Amino acid sequence: MRIPDERRTAPVALLEVETSLNYISAVAVPYNDPADIGMFTEDFAPGSMAKSIKEAARSLPLHVFHDDMAAFSPMTIESWPIGVAHEWDDDNNRLRGVWKLDDDVKAQRAARLAKPDEQGRSMLGYMSIRFQPIRSQWTYAEDWNPDLGSAYKDRVTRLEARLVSVALVSTPQYQAAAVEWVRSAEPQRKRESAARELDEWAAYLQQVKAGPLASQKGITRR
Numbered sequence: 001m002r003i004p005d006e007r008r009t010a011p012v013a014l015l016e017v018e019t020s021l022n023y024i025s026a027v028a029v030p031y032n033d034p035a036d037i038g039m040f041t042e043d044f045a046p047g048s049m050a051k052s053i054k055e056a057a058r059s060l061p062l063h064v065f066h067d068d069m070a071a072f073s074p075m076t077i078e079s080w081p082i083g084v085a086h087e088w089d090d091d092n093n094r095l096r097g098v099w100k101l102d103d104d105v106k107a108q109r110a111a112r113l114a115k116p117d118e119q120g121r122s123m124l125g126y127m128s129i130r131f132q133p134i135r136s137q138w139t140y141a142e143d144w145n146p147d148l149g150s151a152y153k154d155r156v157t158r159l160e161a162r163l164v165s166v167a168l169v170s171t172p173q174y175q176a177a178a179v180e181w182v183r184s185a186e187p188q189r190k191r192e193s194a195a196r197e198l199d200e201w202a203a204y205l206q207q208v209k210a211g212p213l214a215s216q217k218g219i220t221r222r
Helices: 050-055 067-072 105-114 188-210
Strands: 023-030 040-044 061-064 080-090 094-101 126-139 154-169 179-183
Touching (some): 080 105, 105 179
Antiparallel strands (some): 126 154
């Protein structure tokens, strides 16, 4: 008497593992969004960075913090470049950028600290810019008194400015200047190939659960 083979199967969870984070997307500059700078408030007009990003679109670096932050911080802050601009999307609401990240240890560590969790939180989840004002419009408060709040401060609107660099920071000047996503890039053909293999494995598991395998046709192993 032949004892039939027995098979045991368990649920399989397929997880996407990112070995390297290659790109980061964030709002670099929100427009028409006044921020309290201290003695005055400041906002950027739509298109104020348009000429700058057109002239130096691919050479603008992405840093972790700014060099001048170290001079005013009680802690040791190190600034270093982690990527370069890859593309820009400039509309009436904001200047959004995508940066290509370096693959060295520091850049990857910064990328993981910037990557939002399921609640959208991260340790380096905001952006800060360095810029040179070119054209500005000032509105002066009649009853100027910074101690009373933003309504009693002068306001400057940056009509045109030169964007020098962008940096990841933990505390932003503009709350809307935030990281949107951090992810790896994978060629579409590789994703399609992986999807086909997953479908083949799913079919294989269904055959295993059904009992002895009558045929191995259509199963690819690598």
